[in-house]
Amino acid sequence: TAPRAVPVAPMPREVATRMPEPPEPDAEPKAVQPPPPPGRVTTFELNQPDAPFSLPFTMKNGEYVVVKGKAKSFRVSSLDNGAVLEASELEVGAVTVGGVIGGGSKLKLKAPSVVVYGRVTGGAEVTLDAAGGEVKFASPTTARADGSKIDGGAKVSVTARVAEFKGDIAGDGTRVTVLLTRSAWLKFASL
Numbered sequence: 001t002a003p004r005a006v007p008v009a010p011m012p013r014e015v016a017t018r019m020p021e022p023p024e025p026d027a028e029p030k031a032v033q034p035p036p037p038p039g040r041v042t043t044f045e046l047n048q049p050d051a052p053f054s055l056p057f058t059m060k061n062g063e064y065v066v067v068k069g070k071a072k073s074f075r076v077s078s079l080d081n082g083a084v085l086e087a088s089e090l091e092v093g094a095v096t097v098g099g100v101i102g103g104g105s106k107l108k109l110k111a112p113s114v115v116v117y118g119r120v121t122g123g124a125e126v127t128l129d130a131a132g133g134e135v136k137f138a139s140p141t142t143a144r145a146d147g148s149k150i151d152g153g154a155k156v157s158v159t160a161r162v163a164e165f166k167g168d169i170a171g172d173g174t175r176v177t178v179l180l181t182r183s184a185w186l187k188f189a190s191l
Contacts, residue, residue, distance in 0.1 A: 035063050046071045046090070053092075059083035059105070078118060079105035088129065101126060102152070114160075119167070121152035131181050134162035140189060141168040150176055165189060 035057040036042040046053055046069035054075040059065065062082040067074065068089045078099025079085055084106045087095070094113040101107055102122035112133035120126055120137075128135045135158045139147030148167035150156055151174050159179045165188040169176055178186055 035059065035061065036065070040064065041066060043068065045069045048072070049091075055085075058099075059085060074109075074111070076107070079103075079107055079124070080122075081105070085109075088127075101154075116148050118148060119146045120148070120150045120154045120156055121171075123153045123173075124155070126154065126156045128156075128158050128160070130158075130160040132161050134164070135160040136162075136164045137167050138164075140166040150174060160184070163187070 039062070041064045043066045044053075046067065049070040050072055052073040052075065053067075053071040055065065055077065058077050060078065060080040060083060064084040065086070067085070067087040070091045072092070073094045073096070074087065074090060074092045076085060076095070076097045079101045081103040082105060086108050088108045088110040090110070092111050094115070095109050095111040097107070097114070097116040097118060099118040101118060101120045101124045104123045106125045108127045110129040112130055114128045114130050114133075114135045116135075116137045117139045137148035137150065139145070141147040141149045146167065148165070150165070150167065150169045151171035153171060153173035154175075156176045158177070159181070161181045161184045163178050163180065163184075163186045165176070168190040169188065170190070180186060
């Protein structure tokens with residue numbers, strides 16, 4: 001019998017994937033997977049010290065998410081309606097929070113740099129640990145926009161060397177606690 005030709009697979013090649021550009025601070029990212037059902041803890045264990053990470057869904061219906069491990073940076077869009085995000089065990093260079101934190105939601109972060117662009121309101125509880133680093137509520141409150149305003153009975157706790165609040169801090173029951181480390185400074189727009 002004559003030998004048969006066996007088809008040969010093509011040589012493997014590396015396919016370059018391009019990371020999408022991060023959205024503008026006020027833009028809501030598109031969800032790429034459905035959020036987990038309320039009442040169930042979803043854990044992301046990362047090992048990408050040279051790559052950024054963003055949650056693949058918006059947290060707006062009581063989701064509970066834990067993020068651990070290593071990433072270059074971490075982006076959170078918004079939290080609402082009792083959502084809980086625990087990322088105090090994430091080793092990350094910088095964290096950006098782009099949207100509103102409200103509706104009794106809870107956010108706990110630890111990073112050398114945290115920037116919050118959205119409003120904190122509705123009884124939300126936010127704990128930001130940037131000991132030796134900086135925490136900025138970066139969007140000013142204007143006549144047309146709330147910016148990074150803290151109000152509505154929100155509880156915010158910040159540990160940092162530099163703490164800056166460009167948005168207003170107001171409202172009954174609203175509480176902001178700041179623990180400054182050595183050679184520190186605190187700047188706020190309006191109480």
